[in-house]
Amino acid sequence: MAAAAVLSGAGAAQAQSPGTSAEQVVVDRPTSGQPHRGKVLALITPHLDDGPIFAGGLLAKLISEGYTGYFIRTSNDEKDSYDLTLGETVLANERDTANFVKTAGLKKSFDLSYRNHRMDDVAKTELRGRLIFLFRLLKIDTVISYDPWGHYEENPDHYVTAQAVEAACWMAAGRLDLPEHMEAGLQPHGVSEKYYFARGPQLVNRVVDIGPFLQQKVSIIKSCDTMIVHMVKDLNATLAKRGLRLPAMTGDSAVDAFIRESFVTRDHTVGAKYKLDYAEEFHYIGPDSSLHDYIEKNAKPLA
Numbered sequence: 287m288a289a290a291a292v293l294s295g296a297g298a299a300q301a302q303s304p305g306t307s308a309e310q311v312v313v314d315r316p317t318s319g320q321p322h323r324g325k326v327l328a329l330i331t332p333h334l335d336d337g338p339i340f341a342g343g344l345l346a347k348l349i350s351e352g353y354t355g356y357f358i359r360t361s362n363d364e365k366d367s368y369d370l371t372l373g374e375t376v377l378a379n380e381r382d383t384a385n386f387v388k389t390a391g392l393k394k395s396f397d398l399s400y401r402n403h404r405m406d407d408v409a410k411t412e413l414r415g416r417l418i419f420l421f422r423l424l425k426i427d428t429v430i431s432y433d434p435w436g437h438y439e440e441n442p443d444h445y446v447t448a449q450a451v452e453a454a455c456w457m458a459a460g461r462l463d464l465p466e467h468m469e470a471g472l473q474p475h476g477v478s479e480k481y482y483f484a485r486g487p488q489l490v491n492r493v494v495d496i497g498p499f500l501q502q503k504v505s506i507i508k509s510c511d512t513m514i515v516h517m518v519k520d521l522n523a524t525l526a527k528r529g530l531r532l533p534a535m536t537g538d539s540a541v542d543a544f545i546r547e548s549f550v551t552r553d554h555t556v557g558a559k560y561k562l563d564y565a566e567e568f569h570y571i572g573p574d575s576s577l578h579d580y581i582e583k584n585a586k587p588l589a
């Protein structure tokens with residue numbers, strides 16, 4: 287299964303990745319129309335900026351192709367600002383989250399509000415149970431999240447969230463998992479497609495051509511204003527200690543320059559590996575097709 291190319295997805299075409307040995311990589315190209323109309327996705331990350339930075343192009347592409355999208359933010363982002371207090375930081379990132387939802391064209395966000403950088407202290411079953419509830423309530427077909435098997439991830443919020451997402455995706459389909467949900471009117475509902483991204487090395491089998499969505503991705507990243515300003519000011523403070531300054535990273539253009547040099551440049555470098563202008567890499571897991579051929583040959587209409 288691991289080596290099999292997944293051929294679902296509009297506009298997908300195979301290419302051999304230069305960096306992933308025998309693993310076949312599907313390049314997902316722009317497509318016309320709305321092939322995903324009626325489907326529902328959830329971006330699930332601990333921090334506001336995770337999705338925009340690693341999957342902002344994919345998100346823009348899937349929404350433009352017809353998906354209805356939700357954002358589930360598992361932490362409260364209380365640690366991510368340059369000079370605000372902890373309480374002010376929670377509020378600033380909550381407001382930025384609302385801005386992100388609007389900019390990305392998502393329908394709504396859900397803040398689970400676990401304490402930032404402390405998610406390794408969260409009961410796995412509780413986090414998983416809350417995700418199962420939302421997957422059933424929103425009838426999520428597709429998730430975008432951190433790769434639970436990405437290497438060298440140092441942030442516990444990232445891997446704790448990723449592992450809970452991975453398990454919740456299949457358990458949400460179980461009739462005997464949290465059966466009280468069914469008494470409340472929900473139905474079992476498994477997630478059939480997953481796009482996993484990682485900060486470090488991961489098994490890449492899906493590359494998304496984000497060229498037509500690059501400007502939208504930049505806008506999506508900019509909506510995380512408190513966090514991006516934090517990155518810019520941290521960089522400037524570090525350089526100042528070395529007696530250096532970057533003229534482009536000061537003043538009104540600083541955020542744009544930082545996004546360009548950090549994220550747009552990275553997406554361009556990734557794209558060059560696949561002869562694309564700009565790209566994002568994922569480990570994609572599609573619907574289970576192991577019985578597909580057998581069903582095609584042998585299934586009969588119900589009498």
Ligand SMILES: [Zn+2]
Pocket residue numbers: 332333335336441444
């Ligand atoms: Zn993060």
